[in-house]
Amino acid sequence: MGIVNVTPDSFSDGGSYASPEAAAEAGRWMLAEGASLVDVGGESTRPGAEPVSEAEELRRVVPALELLTGLPVSIDTSRAEVARRAIALGATMVNDVTALRRDTELAGVVADAGVDVCLMHMQGDPATMQDGPRYDDVVDAVASFLGERLEVAVTEGIDEERIWLDPGIGFGKTADQNLELLRRLERIVAIGRPVLVGLSRKSTLARVVGEPDAVVASDVASVGAAVAAFDRGATMFRVHDVRAHVEALAVAAAVERGRVAR
Ligand code: HH2
Numbered sequence: 001m002g003i004v005n006v007t008p009d010s011f012s013d014g015g016s017y018a019s020p021e022a023a024a025e026a027g028r029w030m031l032a033e034g035a036s037l038v039d040v041g042g043e044s045t046r047p048g049a050e051p052v053s054e055a056e057e058l059r060r061v062v063p064a065l066e067l068l069t070g071l072p073v074s075i076d077t078s079r080a081e082v083a084r085r086a087i088a089l090g091a092t093m094v095n096d097v098t099a100l101r102r103d104t105e106l107a108g109v110v111a112d113a114g115v116d117v118c119l120m121h122m123q124g125d126p127a128t129m130q131d132g133p134r135y136d137d138v139v140d141a142v143a144s145f146l147g148e149r150l151e152v153a154v155t156e157g158i159d160e161e162r163i164w165l166d167p168g169i170g171f172g173k174t175a176d177q178n179l180e181l182l183r184r185l186e187r188i189v190a191i192g193r194p195v196l197v198g199l200s201r202k203s204t205l206a207r208v209v210g211e212p213d214a215v216v217a218s219d220v221a222s223v224g225a226a227v228a229a230f231d232r233g234a235t236m237f238r239v240h241d242v243r244a245h246v247e248a249l250a251v252a253a254a255v256e257r258g259r260v261a262r
Contacts, residue, residue: 001035001038001236001238002027002031002033002037002039002242003041004041005017005042006020006023006040006042007042007043007060009049010041011216013240014044017064020064020066020067024064027068027071033246035246036072037072038072039074040068040086041075042058042059042077043057048127048130050127051126054079058085061075062086065091066089068089070090073093074093074095075094076095078097078101079102080103080105080106080108083106083109094117094118095118095120095238096117096118097120098120099120099149100149100152107158110153110162114159114162116164117158117163119146119153119166120168120196121146123141123171129171129172130172133177135177138177139181139187143187143190146167160193165191166195166197166198167182168198169197169199170198178202182199185197185234186232195235195236196234197226198238199229199237201216201222201240202222204217205217205222205224206218222241222245226249227248227252230253231252
């Protein structure tokens with residue numbers, strides 16, 4: 001899953017795709033490089049980010065989505081109206097970092113459209129989530145949250161086969177909590193739905209390589225984290241540098257198979 005943030009303030013690519021044309025061009029390039037989906041988002045969820053209005057979110061994403069019609073796109077939103085418009089323009093997945101908690105109408109939109117949905121764990125909200133996150137056991141907490149949200153989604157009429165789960169790396173977690181979640185990712189995989197992870201350029205990885213103050217980690221560090229997550233059962237990776245991830249993950253998968261051909 002390639003990331004196209006049509007935002008001025010995203011932590012890594014904020015402002016890179018200032019025009020819809022630039023965003024669409026980046027999306028097409030990511031698909032050419034081997035992405036299966038392009039994730040278009042119009043509201044930053046980086047730590048400290050303030051929410052934007054629905055009108056502003058629509059103003060950012062709709063023109064880019066129009067230019068990407070016919071291509072595999074997911075919409076990174078927690079609002080029903082944004083999802084509705086994106087689906088009408090061809091989006092096949094709704095990536096909701098609030099796991100259907102922010103907008104009570106979103107589950108119905110996903111259920112009626114029969115599209116895929118990603119349910120992600122977050123403690124708190126982006127504005128405050130990094131102010132001393134606390135858990136008894138981060139893996140237990142995330143697994144039980146995702147299990148509950150999965151049940152809610154199915155009760156709301158979403159086909160279970162269309163649901164992805166995401167531990168929400170960096171969303172209300174310290175660097176050590178993020179690493180512990182990855183170390184025991186099998187616990188999330190054991191819930192029984194495919195697991196998506198977003199590790200790309202996140203600051204936890206910069207910490208690991210000795211850059212405690214960096215906000216953005218390197219693509220090399222990101223690829224290393226993705227391969228470790230793949231080894232523990234993750235099957236979708238939300239990334240900025242698509243080609244590097246496709247190559248590294250192709251090799252990791254070939255090693256697991258023990259042969260070149262799929
Ligand atoms: N991370 C971000 C945004 N959306 N969605 C899922 N499912 N998983 C993630 O880990 C995830 C996500 C944050 O990264 P980014 O989009 O690069 O930055 P920003 O939120 O500042 O736009």
